[in-house]
Amino acid sequence: MRIGGLASGIDTDSIIKQLMQVERQPLDRFFQRKQTVEWQRDAYRDMNLKLRTLEESASNIRLRSSLNTRVAQSSNEQMFTVTANASVQSGTYQFKVDQVATRTKNISTDAISSGSEKFSTSKKFNEQNGAIGDVAGYNGDQFTIKTYNSSGVAKEVTITVDTSKSLNDMMKKINDSDVGVRAYYDAAFDRVVLERKDSGEFNGEEVNGENRQIIFGGDTGFLNNVLKVEQGNEQSGVNAVVQFKNPVFGEETITVDNSRSNRITIGGMTFDVKEPTGGEFQSVTVSSNTDDAFDKIKAFVDSYNEIISEINIAISEPRYRDFPPLTDEQRRELSEREAEMWDEKAKSGLLRRDPILSSVLTQMRNDLYTPVATSGQFNQIAQIGITTTSNFRDGGLLEIDETKLRAALQDDPDSVHQLLNSVASTELTTVPKNSRTAEQRREIESQTGLVGRLRSTINDSINQIIGRAGNENRTNQQFTLGRELISVDSQIDNFQRRLAQIEQRYWQQFTRMEQAVNQANAQGNALMSQLMGGM
Structure with missing residues (x-):
């Protein structure tokens, strides 16, 4: 102080x-x-x-879909639904579903549980003798599951029977493989289902005179006797078969019979088929909605x-150069409304x-x-x-x-x-x-x-x-303005240090003045004392 x-x-x-x-x-x-x-x-x-x-x-x-004004309406949405792209002309078209694409699947021929207990997918096989009998003899057996992908390339997974593991463990290995088969257990029917993940007809192999798309090989005793899954019980998948008529071409019909998917695109329209139309053509109305x-x-x-x-x-x-930003001291001297009006002028024309x-x-x-x-x-x-x-x-x-x-x-x-x-x-x-x-x-x-x-x-x-x-x-x-802010901050810091030095110098100067005044006062008092003493 x-x-x-x-x-x-x-x-x-x-x-x-x-x-x-x-x-x-x-x-x-x-x-x-x-x-x-x-x-x-x-x-x-x-x-x-x-x-x-x-x-x-x-x-x-x-x-493209954001500007598609075409609205397609199926006459029977329980059998199929339809959407149309922007290239489709308004009008009434004809569509028939002869066959829906299905997945190849193989289901247990009978319930797995054959004893007094109910089979559990999470328990170890060797702990369920009361449900499936003694399976120790199958331990170490290996069976294979083979399929062919859409390019006709064979894919195969080998499953080793480990009776100290559960059915869940076995199904996970199948599901995680690249054979394209999903395995699951239906508790209500107590059966295992093996089905292809994709619908439609794929390449297969002839087994006992029948073409099969999920082929079992190796030691299939556990698969046949415990899980009750047999090669001959396969339900092969089929492709969708549909027919389409465009009124522009009269009664001429387009037949699509090679689609593995139930989503089929014909002439700019995409059909999602659900079930056969009973041999009859159904109508598809295409109109415009521009809203x-x-x-x-x-x-x-x-x-x-x-x-x-x-x-x-x-x-x-406009840029008002006579209205620079207010300092804190200037802002305190103005009313709130005056400060707002000043700021409005100061911010004008920044860009x-x-x-x-x-x-x-x-x-x-x-x-x-x-x-x-x-x-x-x-x-x-x-x-x-x-x-x-x-x-x-x-x-x-x-x-x-x-x-x-x-x-x-x-x-x-x-x-x-x-x-x-x-x-x-x-x-x-x-x-x-x-x-x-x-x-x-x-x-x-x-x-x-x-x-x-x-x-x-x-x-x-x-x-x-x-x-x-x-x-x-x-x-x-x-960024450019950021670097300018850094530069201004540096100038502010330097100038504040300079101000501190200037203020210190002022105080030193006034202190020396006070010392001189004090010395002069002391001398004056001494002289006055001498004069008073001589009288």
Whole structure:
């Protein structure tokens, strides 16, 4: 604690505070610069969040299914259900299920439990004599299970009977193998089931004059006598057999009899068959419902307009240089409302004429208005009813002609999808970016749909902004404004040390003054004493 002015009567503390206020002015400017950089960093990050929202909105119309306006309805959904893609024309089609694909399976011929107790899959075999009898004689026996995969390649697993293990242990080895067979136990029927994981007919082998798809080999005594699973009890899987008629081709019928799956695609329609239709054709009605696709495109346009407005405001806001950020002392002298109004002026124009934002604004407009090379009937966004507003002051906002857009979605949703989401040829995109010629880059741009272009532009801009303003995952050393903050903090620390030295010097100077005044007072008192003594 320092107390000045005892000898001189001067308010030393007040004088030094006033002197230090003058000395602190450069430090206040450092703090104001730091606040401005932090505000600018936050403004960039807010803009990045808005750009990310637009990118997500664009991705919502990226998938072909997102713009599919076709609705397919089965006349008998207990027998089959159906969906149609965007290429299917509206109309009534005919579909018949002659045979449903089934899995090959082999089930115990009888209940496993043959004694007074009920068999348990979790107990050891040699602890269940009361259920399955003495199985010690089978210990060490090996049997094999062989199948053929969809490529006709044989797969085989060898199972060693270990009577000190449980049925669960044995079934796990089967299920974990690559033979494509699932083994399980049905407690209600007390039987084991071995079935192929995939439905349909696969290559097999002839066993006792019959073609079998799950083939047993080796020592099958345990399999036959204990688990009651026998080769001759196999129920072989079959392929689905269906027929399809398109009214455009009259009574001409397409027959599909090679599908192992009960999900079958014909002519742009995907059928999930459940049971035979009893020899009769059932109808499939395909119609258009543009609501969902229209709403997704409208949501994208709304999001685009919002970010366009935000960017236009940000790069054109006026900059009020006479309103720097308030210092703590200045803020205490203002009312809350006055401080808010000051801050509003101080934060204005932080991104004025920003080159990154100006560039993304220009590039997004170019992305939308450059024609797309597609095989469909649409190659420009205006052809589907999306154009810029007539008022140039809007800064490139989009507006939708609902009638025109709905008509495009209803008549040719596939062409709409191509316009928005076409991708460039792999012959071009597989060329490394740094090795592409100017012609290749132009061709990639031409073949890429509007959404793909926008997403690429947005992501590039987001990365540029992250390089300048960082994000929550980056330290200050990893982005431009962060490094500027580090520099300002260093200048603040250095200047604060300098201020401490200046304040110390002032106190030393005033202390010497006080000492001189005190010495002068002492001399004066001594002289006065001598004069008074001589009288």
